[in-house]
Structures are given as structure tokens and as C-alpha cells.
């Protein structure tokens with residue numbers, strides 16, 4: 558039920574998430590459809606990271622239901638949950654790369670979730686399908702780095718390795734938590750351009766993309782929809798092209 562025009566890729570119904578006494582999110586109803594590129598905006602602590610964690614199944618709601626790619630993560634056993642999560646790709650600010658191994662191994666990790674256990678274990682020693690690993694590294698401008706040790710790369714290059722890993726994973730849902738907050742404007746635009754290419758397809762097969770950002774201009778340029786979060790609630794949900802100053806003023810007022 559997840560072809561184009563069918564079930565949404567993401568459906569949150571009456572979702573709240575508390576940490577102790579603190580409500581990180583409250584009363585969230587949200588559908589995201591295939592091919593949408595959604596920017597999440599909001600000040601620090603507004604709930605963006607918590608929402609992204611709900612969308613990759615790593616955090617469960619305190620109330621309400623979360624459906625991802627037509628399935629409810631809270632109703633899945635460990636193996637089906639692993640299969641579901643293999644269809645969702647997440648880039649965190651901290652990148653989650655293993656620094657001491659060669660770049661090829663980090664990139665290859667993108668598809669371990671789709672492999673049988675013996676193949677996955679074999680490929681930890683020597684990645685299978687090196688031509689695909691090379692191809693995605695070429696795509697992010699790192700064709701030369703396939704055998705480099707990851708720790709020798711610069712911060713920007715490491716970020717591209719994380720994107721190459723995602724390109725190999727070919728997820729249906731791509732989530733990125735402030736992927737460009739520490740980058741200069743030109744590099745930020747380039748990283749967002751690469752991220753929106755993950756999955757490579759257009760039309761019915763286009764991946765769905767949700768990114769938290771602090772730069773409205775990037776949201777307008779790279780996304781189709783902009784959602785503002787304020788104190789754990791949706792403050793606005795508009796077409797990215799309609800994002801206006803008054804939306805942002807409401808979001809970033811200090812309380």
C-alpha cells in the first residue's frame with residue numbers, strides 16, 4: 558500500500574513524546590507523501606530531532622501512533638523492524654562513521670541491512686560489489702578516497718562519505734538532522750543537492766526527504782514543504798515557496 562498516491566510514507570496521529578516531565582512533542586498530526594521534501598524549522602529545543610527520531614523508528618511515541626512506509630514500528634518484532642529501518646536512511650550531525658577503517662567499509666555499511674547475515678559478515682572484511690561503492694563515491698566527488706582511512710579525511714569529506722553510504726543504501730525515506738549547520742553557504746547548498754538526489758529516482762519512485770534546517774533560504778531552494786515547530790507543536794505547515802518572514806519571526810521569538 559505504499560505506491561504513489563496510496564498510503565503516506567509517514568503518518569503521525571495524535572503523537573506526543575515526553576522525556577520525564579518534559580513534553581518534547583505534543584499533539585502532532587502529520588502525513589508526508591512520497592517524493593515530498595520537507596524542511597523542519599524551529600529554535601533549539603523545539604522538537605526537531607525528536608520528530609526525526611520518531612520518523613526512523615528509534616524513538617517511540619508516548620501517545621498516539623506512528624506509521625512508517627505503511628507499518629507501525631511499535632507492532633514489529635526485531636527482524637521486521639530491522640527490515641523497515643533498512644528502508645529509512647538517516648544522516649546525523651555526528652555522521653556515525655568508523656574512523657579507523659577504510660572509506661569503502663563505511664560506504665558499504667549502507668547496504669548491510671539489506672544483506673543476509675553471512676554476506677553482511679563477509680563484506681565487513683572485504684566489501685562486495687566494489688564497483689557500486691566506487692560509483693557512489695564518484696557521485697560525491699570522492700572517487701579517489703575509496704581506499705583511504707576515514708580518519709584522514711577532512712570534516713567536509715567525511716560528510717560526503719556519509720552521503721555516499723546513504724546513496725548505496727537507496728532508502729525510500731531520507732532523514733537528515735541539521736546536516737549543514739556547520740558548513741559555509743556554498744558547501745551547504747552542495748550537500749543538500751546531494752541529499753535530495755539520494756535514491757536517484759524521480760516520480761513514483763522518488764525518495765521522501767525530511768531535513769531539519771536553520772536556514773530558511775535553503776528550505777525554499779531545496780524543499781517543497783516547510784514545517785515550523787515551536788515548543789513541540791506545529792506552528793505552521795506551508796509550501797516551502799510560501800515561507801515568509803512572519804512565519805520565522807513567530808518561530809524564533811525568545812520566550
Ligand SMILES: Nc1ncnc2c1ncn2[C@@H]1O[C@H](COP(=O)(O)OP(=O)(O)OP(=O)(O)O)[C@@H](O)[C@H]1O
Nearest residue numbers: 576579580581599600601602603604605606607608
Ligand atoms: N533523550 C532525551 N532525554 C531528555 N530530554 C530530551 C531528550 N531528547 C530531547 N529532549 C528534550 O526534548 C526537547 C526537544 O529536543 P530536540 O532535541 O528534539 O529539539 P531540537 O529542535 O532538535 O533542538 P536543537 O536544534 O537544539 O537540536 C528539549 O527540551 C530536550 O531537552
